[in-house]
Amino acid sequence: MKKLNITLSASILMALASQTALADDLNVGGSVRGNYSYSDYSDSSQDKLGDFDFNLLSVTFSDKWNDIGVKAEYRFYDGYDHLKYGYAFWDVNDDLTINGGVISKPFGNKGYASHNWWYSLNYYMGFEDDYGVGVSAQYQKGSSLSEFAFIKNAVYGGTDHRDFAGTVAKGTVDGTTYNNEETNTFAARQSFTLTSGDFTTVLGASVEYGQLYNSDFGENGDTLNYAVHLDMNYDGWGFQAQYLAFDFDQYDDGQLDPDKIGMGMLDGFYEVSSKGNIYTANLSKSIATSWGNLTIYNDFSMVQPDVEEFDDSILNSTGVSLAYGPVFVYVDYYMAKNVLWLGGNSLGLAETHDDWDHRFNINLAYYF
Template identity: 75%
Template sequence: MNKYKLAMSAIAVTLGLNSALVYADDTVIGGSLRANYSYKDYSESSKDKGGDLDFNLLAIKVSHSWDDFGVAAEYRFYDGYDHLKYGYAFWNYDDELTFNIGAISKPFGNKNYASHNWWYSLNYYLGFEDDYGLGVGMAYEKGASTTELAFIKNAVYGGNDHRDFAGTVAKGTVGDTTYNNEQTNMLAGRQSYTLSSGELTTIVGASVEYGQLYNDEFGENGDLLNYAVHLDMNYAGWGLQAQYLAYDFDQYEDGQIDPNKIGMGMLGGFYEVASKGNIYTANLSKTIATSWGSYTLYNDFSMVQPDVDEFDDSVLNTTGVSISYGQFFVYVDLYSAKNVLWLGGNNLGLTQANDDWNYRFNINMQYYF
């Protein structure tokens, strides 16, 4: 990203920031422009056309700091809708303690994502990877220990608007079933330790979150309780990520739903998932530096295992490479999916329509400015 001393008040208004911030010397304005090519073996139109090349998104980032305070935001424009990914103010109390408020990152799961690829892992679609909400948080880092806590009042766009960046329990209708849940008043915490020995760096940790699922149709409450243990190791360019996650969305049974299913919204979509289950994640990667940049080879695996016998597992395996060259970044991925939302399926962890594997070849091209 480059520093600009420009009068860009239109961008500042779009981001909900004071336009005066863009005039300061230490304001950073940047973003990215992205396009996407995909070939889907489960889509006849995709096969007939030899795949599809589409505009993916335009992202605008703004950050500004003064003394120990600052703000940061990212707004994204897609084809047909737009949304705020994050936007918060922060206070660096000292070298060890930081506070933030606004649309903040939820401290849960692997600290450095739970995947390497463009599609993320299945954790993302249930709200457990790169997730944001409106609230307040703190991070305390002392030696090898990092403690992160947050109170998330609600999703960035509430319960009716499904534009949130990651999966969020929300209101909506799938088929003949209407869900009236709203995720609110959530406490989340993550404790991690970073251990180093020569070229080996290991991050081990655990996370937990507890919150309220409010049914505004009946004025009743359910709750959610999720926890995870996670590992992230790096040695001489090799990386290993692993995570076990148990989740339970215990919604109020209003007589109109199957309590073993729950509705979630994200990125303009609304879908059903198993309301209780486990998620397993295992990723292997190798980063290689070159004279022109770097590239990372990886295989990412994740599986949703529902806690209902008649439901079926959802499995996603991604083999790919990401390439970094100057201001350009490219993902080249092959997704192999079974019973996976938007990869030949329409849910996660529910009954599978057939026993087929679905495949998608994908290239996501990004330019950063």
């Protein structure tokens, strides 16, 4: 059934593109991506000398009429598809923009908190490149950027786990059933951009508060998360840092461990620590050449749970990306300890083994 849905969705998107391709302000694009990986924690990967797979097909739309516009991206994977974002926006004036639809949550380092294809651990906890259904506003005045959002709920609700980033959701892991869904979340980010010659520094802080609704009992828990973040650039060098404190305080129905909570994303469901800190530190260097732009980087992130019996989750990503015309390539080497989908099965819980896991990864993308 999912393959049929993908075919129908693709047909609809291509039909829309063909009908509107002549519009002056409409931009239709997307990407096709493939991925090679070699993982030392997978016997089959080692036996086959790695795996090369279709990664995704994405289709993007944008259009604007005077001060009103729309933007959307839909993605197709092997076995499922989902909307990453899709919203209308209104440029009220030169300083203020209002958005409505499936919008980006203003929280943490603006843009990305990482350079590599796997992102940082913030992403899997719901704090990087995260989206939800709601309204938002951005107010830019000089060096100050103020962003606010009200997110009513996750893009696909509580039981469908196709959301793009980690989302508190309903599901079962190893016999434990979680019955939470994110709703009525308020998020805000304030940042200041300071420049001096070639040196640019973006200082910021973020906060979010929202409900965690348990439909079985008709009760609410809540979540309160905050972060301070820094992004510095000088002559091609970049440094990012972030401290983030998270607290998912779900309704205690007496049937689960309140120190754990279930999350869904990218058609998967998993457990994470419900309270703790996330530390991020990234260093990069961009090099312009006559045949493309190179970025060399090392990205580090760590989830530190607020429970003595649990263990830290650590991810270090060393790599290089290449942008050459419509082609973009990531070449990454991941070292992970107690990390979901990188040799581990959770984030910030008791580790299943005391070893470091390693993965070599190449992601190839063609943008059209």
